[in-house]
Structures are given as structure tokens and as C-alpha cells.
Amino acid sequence: MNIFTKAKGFWGTISLVVIFSVVTQFLINGGTLNSFYVNALFSIGINIILAASLHLIIGITGQFSIGHAGFLAVGAYISAIVTMKLGLPFPVAIVAAGVAAALAGLVIGIPTLRLRGDYLAIATLGFGEIVRIVFLNIDYVGGASGMTVTHLTTWPWLIACVVITILVIVNFTNSTHGRACISIRENEIAADAMGINTTLYKVMAFVIGAFFAGVAGALHAHNFYIIQPTNFGFLKSFDILILVVIGGLGSMSGSVIAAISLTIISTFLSNYPEVRMVIYSLVLIVMMLFRPQGLMGTKEITSFLKMGKSAKGGVQHDGKNTVA
Amino acid sequence: MEQFIQQLVNGVSLGSIYALIALGYTMVYGIVKLINFAHGDVFMVGAFIGFYSITILDLGFFPALLISMAACAIFGVLIERIAYKPLRNATRIAALITAIGVSLFIEYGTIYIRGAQPEAYPTGIVPLKSLEIFGVKISGQSILILAVSIFLMIVLQFIVHKTKIGKAMRAVSHDMDAAKLMGINVNNTISATFAIGSALAGAAGVVFGMYYTKIEPLMGIIPGLKAFVAAVLGGIGIIPGAMAGGLLLGVIEALVSAAGGSLWRDAVAFIVLILILIFRPAGLLGKNVREKV
Amino acid sequence: MMAKTPLLKVENAGIRFGGLKAVSDVNVELKQGELVGLIGPNGAGKTTFFNLLTGVYVPTEGSISLAGEKLNGQAPYKITKKGISRTFQNIRLFSDLSVLDNVKVAYHSLAKHSILSSILRLPSHFSGEKEMEEKAIEFLKIFKLDGVMHEMAKNLPYGQQRRLEIARALAANPKLLLLDEPAAGMNPQETEELMNLISLIRKRFDLTILLIEHDMLLVMGVCERIYVLDHGQLIAEGTPEQIRNNPKVIEAYLGEEVS
Numbered sequence: 001m002n003i004f005t006k007a008k009g010f011w012g013t014i015s016l017v018v019i020f021s022v023v024t025q026f027l028i029n030g031g032t033l034n035s036f037y038v039n040a041l042f043s044i045g046i047n048i049i050l051a052a053s054l055h056l057i058i059g060i061t062g063q064f065s066i067g068h069a070g071f072l073a074v075g076a077y078i079s080a081i082v083t084m085k086l087g088l089p090f091p092v093a094i095v096a097a098g099v100a101a102a103l104a105g106l107v108i109g110i111p112t113l114r115l116r117g118d119y120l121a122i123a124t125l126g127f128g129e130i131v132r133i134v135f136l137n138i139d140y141v142g143g144a145s146g147m148t149v150t151h152l153t154t155w156p157w158l159i160a161c162v163v164i165t166i167l168v169i170v171n172f173t174n175s176t177h178g179r180a181c182i183s184i185r186e187n188e189i190a191a192d193a194m195g196i197n198t199t200l201y202k203v204m205a206f207v208i209g210a211f212f213a214g215v216a217g218a219l220h221a222h223n224f225y226i227i228q229p230t231n232f233g234f235l236k237s238f239d240i241l242i243l244v245v246i247g248g249l250g251s252m253s254g255s256v257i258a259a260i261s262l263t264i265i266s267t268f269l270s271n272y273p274e275v276r277m278v279i280y281s282l283v284l285i286v287m288m289l290f291r292p293q294g295l296m297g298t299k300e301i302t303s304f305l306k307m308g309k310s311a312k313g314g315v316q317h318d319g320k321n322t323v324a
Numbered sequence: 325m326e327q328f329i330q331q332l333v334n335g336v337s338l339g340s341i342y343a344l345i346a347l348g349y350t351m352v353y354g355i356v357k358l359i360n361f362a363h364g365d366v367f368m369v370g371a372f373i374g375f376y377s378i379t380i381l382d383l384g385f386f387p388a389l390l391i392s393m394a395a396c397a398i399f400g401v402l403i404e405r406i407a408y409k410p411l412r413n414a415t416r417i418a419a420l421i422t423a424i425g426v427s428l429f430i431e432y433g434t435i436y437i438r439g440a441q442p443e444a445y446p447t448g449i450v451p452l453k454s455l456e457i458f459g460v461k462i463s464g465q466s467i468l469i470l471a472v473s474i475f476l477m478i479v480l481q482f483i484v485h486k487t488k489i490g491k492a493m494r495a496v497s498h499d500m501d502a503a504k505l506m507g508i509n510v511n512n513t514i515s516a517t518f519a520i521g522s523a524l525a526g527a528a529g530v531v532f533g534m535y536y537t538k539i540e541p542l543m544g545i546i547p548g549l550k551a552f553v554a555a556v557l558g559g560i561g562i563i564p565g566a567m568a569g570g571l572l573l574g575v576i577e578a579l580v581s582a583a584g585g586s587l588w589r590d591a592v593a594f595i596v597l598i599l600i601l602i603f604r605p606a607g608l609l610g611k612n613v614r615e616k617v
Numbered sequence: 618m619m620a621k622t623p624l625l626k627v628e629n630a631g632i633r634f635g636g637l638k639a640v641s642d643v644n645v646e647l648k649q650g651e652l653v654g655l656i657g658p659n660g661a662g663k664t665t666f667f668n669l670l671t672g673v674y675v676p677t678e679g680s681i682s683l684a685g686e687k688l689n690g691q692a693p694y695k696i697t698k699k700g701i702s703r704t705f706q707n708i709r710l711f712s713d714l715s716v717l718d719n720v721k722v723a724y725h726s727l728a729k730h731s732i733l734s735s736i737l738r739l740p741s742h743f744s745g746e747k748e749m750e751e752k753a754i755e756f757l758k759i760f761k762l763d764g765v766m767h768e769m770a771k772n773l774p775y776g777q778q779r780r781l782e783i784a785r786a787l788a789a790n791p792k793l794l795l796l797d798e799p800a801a802g803m804n805p806q807e808t809e810e811l812m813n814l815i816s817l818i819r820k821r822f823d824l825t826i827l828l829i830e831h832d833m834l835l836v837m838g839v840c841e842r843i844y845v846l847d848h849g850q851l852i853a854e855g856t857p858e859q860i861r862n863n864p865k866v867i868e869a870y871l872g873e874e875v876s
Contacts, residue, residue: 064417066424111602117416118359122552123601126594129549133591168736175735175742176721176728176749183711183722190709193671195697195726195789204732234545238424245421250713274440277432284425289410292418298713 021159028155038155040267042223045158046216047263049165051243051255053212056169058241059250059298060178061205062185064121067108067128068240071101071210073232074131075217077141080149080227085140090152094161094218101214102207104131109206113199128237136229146228153223161219165212170252172208181205185250242280246287246294254296330461331582332575337466337535339574340473344528345551346558346566347480348400348521354497354561355517356412361423362403363525364548365430370396370526371539372434375443385534389472392530393523400522401515409511427545434541442540445533465535472531476524477567484563489516497561550577550593557600559610568608622685624649624825625793630669630679631849639665640849643679647793652819652826654840656833656860658869662849663829664706667795670827671703672696683793698726702791704782706798706829712771716762716781719770720753723788753788759821760784760814776807780814787818793825794818800832808832812839837861845869 024041027033033041050072057065075097082093108127115123141147172178180201183191192198221227243262247254262280269276287294345367352360370392377388407426411419454463484490492513495503504510532547533539554573558565573593581589600607623646631641640662647653655663668674670681672693681688688696702723711719730745757763760780765773770781779799786794796815800808812835819826830836836843837857845853845860847869853860860866 064420111598115601115605118357118420119556119601119605121417121420122359122556123598125549126553126597130591130594130598133588133594137587171736171738172732175732175746176725176730177732177735179714179718179722180725182714182718186711186713187709189673190705190711191722192673192693193697193703193705193709194723194785195694196722197692197694197726199692238428241421241424249417274432274436277428278436281425281428281432285407285422285429288414288418288422288425289407292414 017159017163021155024159025155036267039223040264041155042153042158042219043267044260044263045162046220046223047240047243047259048162048256049212049216049219050240051247051259052165052169052252053209053216054240054244055247055250055252055255056172056181057205057209058244059248059252059255060173060185061181061202062188063202063205064117065108065124065206065209066121066237066241067124067126067131067234068209068213069232069234069236070108070124070128070131071104071213072217072220072236072240073128073135073229074104074210075101075214076221076227076232077135077147077217078214079218080147080221081141083152083222084147084149090157090218090222093152093222094157094215097214097218097221098211099214101217102211104214105206105208105210106203108210109203113202125234125237128232128234132229132232135232142228144229146226146231148226149221149224151222151225153219158219161215165215166252166256169208169212173252177201177204242284246283248294248296248298250298251294251296251300253301254294254299257301258295327582331578333462333466335575335578336571337469337574338578339554339571340469341528341532341535341570342547342551342554342574343567343570344473344476344524344531345547346554346570347477347563348525349552350555350558350560350563350566351493351517351521353555354563355493355514356408357416358408358419359423359552360408360518360521361420361548362426362430363521364544364546364551365427366396366400366403366522366544367525367529367532367548367551368434368539368541368544369399369430370529371533371543372443372529373526374530374533375445375539378446385530389527389530392526396526396529397519397523400518400525404515404518409514427548431541431545438541440541442538442543445537445539447537469531469535472527476527480520480524480563483520489513493517546590550590553593553597553600556607557596559607562607562609565607565609572608623647624651624684625670625827626680626682626685627670628680628682630666630676630681632665632669632674632677638849640669640846641678643846643849643851645844645851647825647827649792649825650819650823652815652828652839652841654836654843654857655827655829655846656831656836656843657846657852661846661869663846664797665849666846667703667797667827667829670696670793670795671701694726697789697791700790700792701795702786702789702793703795704779704786704797704799706801708778708782710770710778710782710785712769714770715767716770716773717750717753717757717766719781719785720756720788721749723785724749724752726789756784756788775802779803779811783814783818787822787824791824793827796826796828796830798829798831800830800835803832805834808835811835815839 028038050068054068057063078100079093079097082088082096083090108124112120112123135141136144180196183194183196184198184201188198243258244255246262247258266276345363348363349360352358373395374388374392377383377391403426407422408419411422454461455467484493492503492508493516495506495508496510496513500510550573551570554569555566557573558569573596576596577589577592580592625645625647627643627645630643632639643666655666657663665674669676672688672691675690683699683701686699688699711722728745728749730741734742754763754766757766762777762781762784765777770778773781783796783799800811803811815826816839818824828836828840840857843855843857843860844851845866852865852869853863
């Protein structure tokens with residue numbers, strides 16, 4: 001039964017996504033969705049990618065990285081250079097952004113391997129800041145005033161990137177490699193003792209997470225017309241962190257749901273940025289005090305819908321606990 | 325040479341401010357193993373309270389300093405009781421996230437209440453002349469900062485080493501459960517630690533305002549992070565370490581800035597942080613603690 | 618049939634932390650198939666010794682060899698692959714993973730499907746995962762844990778958690794199994810079940826076992842030889858009978874029950 005129910009569920013979801021995409025494209029073309037909604041939609045898409053990529057690093061592998069905006073910045077700037085300075089097409093920019101950010105992930109992942117918990121958090125925060133300051137000081141990319149970027153992000157690119165991101169991360173998670181990462185999160189010393197190359201997987205999580213953050217950066221840069229270093233400070237990193245924390249550290253669907261809902265809320269509150277932040281910070285505090293596992297904890301939406309796999313290792317069970 | 329000494333003086337003044345803030349970080353981390361992200365914002369609140377004391381209440385520098393310290397002490401204890409105490413047994417990540425939340429709340433709450441516009445401390449609140457040593461003009465304000473900081477640090481050392489509450493603080497830092505068993509009121513000790521650390525941050529805020537004049541709601545973020553780096557540099561949890569780290573970082577930053585890298589000065593702290601964490605994570609004065617397998 | 622060269626050869630091994638010599642001058646030899654005990658008062662350095670064997674700590678002196686190959690300084694996961702596996706004094710299960718997944722993790726190093734194949738869902742991923750699942754379930758059956766295979770590890774009762782930890786350690790296919798106080802917290806009946814389990818797995822998997830324990834009934838009951846550690850140094854070695862009557866050992870325990 002296994003491969004076929006999985007395939008059915010998988011292809012079913014894909015067809016839904018395709019239908020949704022096509023419908024949305026029509027709505028956009030026909031002008032039914034005005035620029036406000038389109039912008040919101042695009043922001044949602046970018047935030048989904050950001051949340052999913054950070055989820056891999058923090059939620060799955062347990063590496064508390066709070067400088068994610070640094071990867072976003074690398075992706076944004078590299079993609080902008082590729083299209084605006086080198087005149088290459090958008091797809092090249094997206095790939096370049098991902099690769100560049102992945103390299104940054106490598107650079108950040110390796111030295112911080114030995115660090116744990118709080119120290120890792122501060123180190124990643126520091127790296128994020130260093131990245132921002134570097135771009136602040138490079139005149140080639142406009143320094144403090146930033147760069148203007150042509151609007152090249154279209155719906156097909158956005159939805160394709162979102163789908164690919166989620167697919168790659170979910171596939172990675174539901175495999176022995178994902179389990180290896182989770183074992184690191186759960187108990188790194190035991191993981192070491194069981195033969196897991198923890199170094200490799202921690203770096204891998206950073207690299208893959210950074211790659212997709214870079215892709216999000218490319219989409220972001222070519223959507224908002226201008227990029228400046230101030231967009232990519234730790235406040236942005238905290239924005240992304242909030243998505244993953246509220247969604248539930250360890251739940252991909254939680255991250256996606258949080259990305260969608262919080263982006264919607266923040267779009268409606270965009271005229272009152274302080275109110276938004278006050279509400280967010282209160283939600284964060286209250287959540288940590290009363291429901292630290294976030295919305296979904298480590299569960300996935302599939303275990304609620306009883307559709308098949310849990311996102312934790314490809315076990316073919318339907319959420320029932322079989323106790324002899 | 326003259327320039328160099330001038331920069332050193334700037335560095336020491338800046339470093340004293342970092343040291344005052346770093347002390348709060350290090351004491352809190354030493355006792356509850358929490359990076360109090362909101363500490364930099366207590367510094368900001370202190371600066372504002374000092375500002376309002378001087379401008380609205382028409383007080384002098386020292387009364388404003390004392391009021392700010394007292395108010396921040398209370399504020400720090402409030403934060404601890406409301407947001408951190410319930411999470412004392414939670415994961416470190418949960419506590420860290422809460423601290424981030426508190427920090428954001430204070431920052432944006434302040435903006436929401438009074439707007440984001442900066443204020444300027446009135447100049448000349450302390451009528452001071454500048455000194456001239458070896459041909460270098462040291463402003464009265466630099467001397468004041470140094471004097472205030474040194475005085476407060478001496479008071480702190482006295483409290484920590486010569487009073488009952490100080491002994492309690494040291495005991496709880498060492499082993500919370502053993503301290504509890506010895507009859508120490510751990511909750512009050514922790515609150516006292518937050519109170520003292522926050523008071524110092526408040527003092528740093530007023531001193532900062534007097535020296536740099538401009539204050540605004542987000543002013544605590546970068547100095548807060550840098551002060552944390554200073555605490556790590558000196559050895560997190562070690563009080564002399566925070567002092568040394570703060571001064572050292574201030575001097576390094578001033579020298580880098582003078583060497584022409586003024587846009588890079590903020591990066592200095594983070595580069596120092598990364599280097600320390602990689603090569604000597606226990607800090608200059610710290611000892612290595614291994615995880616028990 | 619016993620091999621001529623010892624499976625594990627530890628020569629003058631030691632480690633110092635700053636000024637403290639946690640373990641020093643320890644010489645241990647284990648022949649293939651032996652079941653040997655390691656005892657000593659609390660703080661003697663037994664777990665530290667295990668940490669040396671598994672690569673958690675790098676010895677500052679001496680050498681550790683497995684089947685003739687020197688292990689000093691290698692990463693823990695590599696040492697596991699070479700054939701040493703362990704359990705921990707304080708249970709270190711992957712709490713938020715199911716029982717089945719806990720065991721599957723131990724098979725990870727044998728998995729042949731790459732990260733890329735998993736991401737792209739190539740056939741090698743599916744066959745590799747299927748193989749791991751089947752092996753893991755078979756394994757759990759041996760330990761009578763297949764009934765709870767989908768339970769979260771953190772939800773298991775204590776005794777089952779200990780058993781799972783041993784099962785997981787064995788799934789890594791070791792030549793040498795290190796058990797760190799496996800009977801801690803168990804009542805006499807559970808301890809006896811554990812003794813039977815240890816004998817069973819030793820025969821079935823052709824294992825060499827080194828066992829840290831405080832429960833003397835267990836140690837004297839199953840171990841063929843015993844090493845005694847005190848203050849980081851070996852103070853005695855011999856059969857249970859010899860150790861029981863060794864005055865140095867009795868003194869080290871200072872009145873604790875040795876028989």
C-alpha cells in the first residue's frame with residue numbers, strides 16, 4: 001500500500017497546488033487581485049520560504065541560528081548584482097543567490113559548530129550583523145542608500161520557488177538524513193555515539209537553509225524595487241524567527257501556517273508598524289510562557305488530517321499508536 | 325601620538341559605558357544562565373528617565389542619575405518576575421526567545437507611547453572644565469564618566485564580596501540547588517541581581533546621554549549587543565571580566581574608528597565575538613566548563 | 618574460537634583536565650567474546666574511561682586500539698563505525714522520535730542512499746528506507762519493543778527506555794558494546810531480566826561487552842573478569858572471586874557490599 005498511497009497523496013497535493021497557481025495567475029492577470037493583494041501574496045510566499053528554511057536549521061536540527069537575515073541579504077544583493085550589474089536573466093540570479101547564500105551558510109556553519117544554545121545564537125546574530133555591515137560599506141552595491149532592482153518576480157517564479165523549497169525540505173526531513181538531523185537536535189552526544197556525522201549534518205542544515213533563504217532574497221530583491229542594508233538587520237532575523245517559533249519549532253506545517261497568518265496580519269497592520277511589533281512581541285512572550293511548543297509543536301498537519309506520514313522519518317502509520 | 329592618546333581616552337569613556345552595561349549581562353548570566361536581551365533596552369529606559377528628570381523635573385545630573393538607577397532597578401525586577409521567573413526551568417531557547425520578545429516589547433512600546441523621535445540631553449548640565457595632560461585635552465565629561473563608572477564598580481565589588489546579599493548571589497551562581505538547601509532565598513537573590521544589573525544599566529544610560537547627548541528608543545540595541553560581547557570577551561559570569569571586557573572593547577572600537585574604519589566600528593564587536601567564541605569561548609578571565617556526558 | 622590478538626587493547630591510557638588526572642595509566646585488554654565488568658566507587662573515572670574509548674574525550678596519554686587499529690583522536694562517529702557502541706549512565710534517547718526511529722538512527726551510517734537521492738526521491742531512497750525500516754522492526758522484535766514501536770521514546774516506562782537504549786546501541790552493529798550502568802534504577806526482577814538479555818545478546822550477536830555497574834549481584838553474576846577503578850587508576854583485575862576478596866577493592870568501597 002505504502003508507495004502508492006504516498007504517491008496518491010503527493011500527486012493529489014501537487015494537482016491542488018497547480019490548480020491554485022493557475023487560478024491565482026488568472027486573477028492577477030485579470031486585475032481582480034489588485035496590487036495590494038498581489039504584494040501581500042508575494043510577501044507570504046517569500047516568508048514561507050524564509051520560515052521553511054529557518055525551520056530546517058532550528059526546528060529540525062536544533063541549531064539556534066538567529067542571523068537568518070544575513071543569508072537573505074546575501075541572496076538579495078547577489079541576485080541584484082547579477083541582473084542589474086551583469087545583465088543576466090532572472091533564473092541565473094535566483095540560482096546565484098541560492099549558491100552564494102549557501103556558501104555563506106558554509107562559512108557560518110563551520111566555525112560555529114562547537115557552539116551550543118545561547119552562544120550559537122549570539123554568534124549567528126553577530127554574523128548576520130557583519131554581513132549587513134559589509135554590504136553597508138560596499139559602494140558597488142550602493143552602500144547605505146542601497147540598490148534599485150527591476151521588478152522581475154512574477155507569480156510563476158514565486159510559487160515554483162515556494163513549492164520547490166517545501167518539497168526539498170520535506171523530502172530531506174522524511175528520510176534517514178532528516179532523522180540524523182533530528183537526532184542531533186534531540187541529543188547530540190547520543191547522535192555522535194550512534195555513528196551520525198554530526199558535523200556534516202549541522203553544516204548541511206545551514207547550507208540548505210541558507211540556500212533557500214538566498215532564493216527568498218532574490219525574490220525579495222526583485223519584488224520590492226529597492227534593497228538597503230537596513231532591511232536586513234537583526235529585526236528582520238527576529239521577524240523570521242518569530243514565524244518559526246509561533247508555528248512550532250519542529251513543525252514545517254506550523255512554520256508555513258505561521259508565515260501565512262502573520263504575514264497577513266502584518267500586511268493589515270503595515271500602517272502601524274509599532275503596533276505590529278508590540279503585538280508580535282506580546283504574542284511571543286505569552287506563547288513562551290503558556291505554550292512554548294508554538295502552534296503545532298513538532299507535529300505536522302498530516303498527523304491531524306490522518307493523511308499518512310508524519311514528517312519525522314517516513315514511517316507508514318496513520319498517527320494511531322499501536323501498543324501491543 | 326596625541327591623537328592616539330585622545331582616541332584612548334575616547335575608548336576608555338566608551339568602554340566604561342560598555343562595562344556598566346556588561347556587568348548586568350554577566351551577573352544575570354552567571355546566576356540564571358540567561359542572556360537578557362532586554363538589558364540593552366533597560367539602558368535606553370534609563371537614558372530617557374534621566375532625560376525627563378533633568379528636563380521636566382528640573383533636577384541636576386546626580387539626582388537624575390540616582391532616580392534613573394532606582395527606576396531601572398525596579399523595572400529590571402518587574403521584567404524578571406513577569407517574564408523570566410516562570411521560565412526558569414524551561415529550555416534555554418525558550419528563555420532566550422522570551423528575552424527577545426521582552427526586548428522588542430520595550431522598544432516598540434516606547435515608540436508607540438512617545439514616538440520614535442530622538443531627544444537631546446541638554447549640554448552643560450554638569451559644569452566641567454577639561455583637563456590637559458601631556459598635551460591631550462580630556463573633556464570634563466570623559467573624566468566624569470570614568471569617575472562615575474569606577475565608583476559604581478567599586479560599590480558593586482563591595483556589595484558582591486562584603487555583603488550578605490552578595491554572598492548569596494555568588495552562592496546561587498555557583499549552585500542554585502545547594503544555595504536553596506542552605507536556606508538562601510533564591511528568588512530574592514535573583515531579583516536583587518537583576519535590580520543591581522539594571523541599576524547599572526540605567527546609570528550607563530544617563531551617562532551616555534550626558535556624553536553623546538542624542539537618545540532614541542532603539543538606542544539600546546547596538547550598545548546592548550556590544551556590551552554582551554564585552555561580557556563574553558571578559559568571561560561571561562565573571563564580574564571583573566565584564567569590566568575588563570568593556571574597557572577593552574571600547575578601546576579597540578575607538579582605535580579602529582580612528583584608523584579610518586568608522587563604518588566598520590560596529591562590526592568590530594561582532595568580529596571580536598566570533599573570534600572569542602571560536603578560539604577562547606570561556607573569555608579572557610574565564611574557565612572552561614565541560615558538558616557532562 | 619577466540620582470536621589471538623585482543624579485540625580491545627588499552628595501554629597506559631589517561632586523560633587530564635587542567636590539573637586533574639581523571640584517568641591515568643589504565644591498561645585494559647578485552648578478548649573477543651568476553652563479558653568484562655568495570656567497577657569502582659562513584660567518581661572513579663569509569664564513565665570517563667568509556668568516553669575515552671568512544672572518542673568523546675581524546676586521551677592525553679597512552680593508546681587505545683580496536684582489533685589492532687589505533688583509535689586515538691578519531692571522531693566519535695568514526696569510532697562507532699569501527700565497531701564500538703555504548704549506552705549512557707543517564708539515558709540519552711531521542712525523546713521526540715518514536716521507538717522505531719530511535720533504532721533507525723543507528724542504521725544511518727549503513728544507509729547507502731545519499732542526501733540527493735532522498736531530496737529527489739530516487740528509487741534508491743525508497744529501497745534504502747524500506748531496508749532500514751525492515752531491519753529496525755526485526756531488531757525491535759528481538760527486544761520485545763515492536764509493540765511500542767510508534768510510541769515516542771519519552772513516553773516509555775523507564776525499564777523499556779533502558780532496553781531501547783541497548784537495542785539502539787546494538788543496531789549500530791558493534792563488535793564491542795559498552796554498557797554504562799544499565800541496571801540503574803531497576804528492581805531485582807528487572808535486573809534479572811537484564812542479565813538474561815545481556816547473556817542473550819552476547820551469544821546472538823557475538824559481542825564483546827564491557828559493563829559498568831554498581832549492582833554487584835549483576836556484576837558478579839555475569840562478568841567473567843572484572844577491572845576495578847579508583848581515583849582514575851586501576852587498582853585490581855581478576856575473576857569475580859578474586860575481586861571479591863581483594864583487600865584493596867574492599868578498602869576502596871569502604872564498607873560497601875562487595876559480595
